[in-house]
Amino acid sequence: MELKELTYLRVIAEEKSISKAAERLFMAQSSLSQSLHSMEAELGGTLFIRTSSGVRPTESGKLAIEFAQKMQLEYHQLKGMISDTEGLKTGKVTFGVSTFRGGYLLPKVVCDFKKLYPRVQVEIHEANSMALEQQLMEGKVDLALVVLPFAKLKAETRNLLQDEIVLVVPKGHPVHSRAKETIKNGVPHKYIDLEDTEEFEYILSDNDTILGDRARKEFAARKMAPKVCNDNLTAPIAAAMARAGLGLAFTYRSCCENKDGASYYSIGEEGIPVQLALANPPGRYRSKAAKALEEQLLLYFRQSPVNPWP
Numbered sequence: 321m322e323l324k325e326l327t328y329l330r331v332i333a334e335e336k337s338i339s340k341a342a343e344r345l346f347m348a349q350s351s352l353s354q355s356l357h358s359m360e361a362e363l364g365g366t367l368f369i370r371t372s373s374g375v376r377p378t379e380s381g382k383l384a385i386e387f388a389q390k391m392q393l394e395y396h397q398l399k400g401m402i403s404d405t406e407g408l409k410t411g412k413v414t415f416g417v418s419t420f421r422g423g424y425l426l427p428k429v430v431c432d433f434k435k436l437y438p439r440v441q442v443e444i445h446e447a448n449s450m451a452l453e454q455q456l457m458e459g460k461v462d463l464a465l466v467v468l469p470f471a472k473l474k475a476e477t478r479n480l481l482q483d484e485i486v487l488v489v490p491k492g493h494p495v496h497s498r499a500k501e502t503i504k505n506g507v508p509h510k511y512i513d514l515e516d517t518e519e520f521e522y523i524l525s526d527n528d529t530i531l532g533d534r535a536r537k538e539f540a541a542r543k544m545a546p547k548v549c550n551d552n553l554t555a556p557i558a559a560a561m562a563r564a565g566l567g568l569a570f571t572y573r574s575c576c577e578n579k580d581g582a583s584y585y586s587i588g589e590e591g592i593p594v595q596l597a598l599a600n601p602p603g604r605y606r607s608k609a610a611k612a613l614e615e616q617l618l619l620y621f622r623q624s625p626v627n628p629w630p
Contacts, residue, residue: 449530475601
């Protein structure tokens with residue numbers, strides 16, 4: 321078997337579909353099917369069986385997929401070790417970040433990094449923080465920007481910045497009249513008590529995201545039953561719909577957009593802070609490229625921190 325065939329196995333397992341896997345791999349479905357048949361003939365067993373909803377691995381397939389994941393990880397680490405002998409003249413670092421947050425926080429850092437190390441490739445893996453935790457556990461990323469605390473992962477982290485979950489309130493919304501004001505860090509600071517919003521409609525993210533999960537927990541802690549018109553949207557769409565006047569939503573202070581006349585309020589006088597940190601896969605070799613990108617991120621945010629209490 322070749323390394324590319326190990327990738328085929330992993331992608332088929334992840335997509336649970338030959339056709340979807342072929343699209344993701346930019347190859348014809350017939351070619352991927354033929355490669356799978358060849359692998360099964362070489363290994364002497366059926367790896368996937370077809371179902372009404374796609375394909376699923378057999379017991380033999382599960383063994384092959386586990387082997388493929390281990391071999392790809394070992395190969396990735398070997399490439400990192402060899403690249404390190406070149407002193408950052410070449411190499412690759414795989415960085416995990418959420419699509420929402422990455423669009424606001426990442427481009428400038430990556431540009432600066434590429435100026436310092438033009439031949440080091442930065443490969444971005446986009447996923448929400450919960451999915452990134454799993455990718456770290458599996459060693460699929462070299463470094464990830466995540467929200468603490470972890471649900472399951474035990475890994476060393478380095479704090480990057482403190483962010484805050486805030487309420488997106490569209491222009492002209494009646495909840496503006498319920499805003500309150502206090503002083504934080506010597507400046508006026510506006511907030512809204514969540515209990516004062518219960519009669520209004522909400523737009524929520526999926527409950528397998530940090531924003532979606534935390535929002536539901538905050539409602540539950542206050543024994544609230546808010547009106548929800550959409551409850552499975554991505555964070556960017558939920559925030560955009562709120563700015564357009566379709567309801568209230570949650571976003572991060574670091575991702576606030578000054579447009580559409582929307583306002584962003586802390587939730588309660590104390591707010592809901594969240595800690596952003598950089599994490600590495602536990603027990604894995606850390607390449608010089610991964611360490612250099614981590615230091616670049618830390619340097620950038622020390623110089624240009626996100627202010628959670630504007």
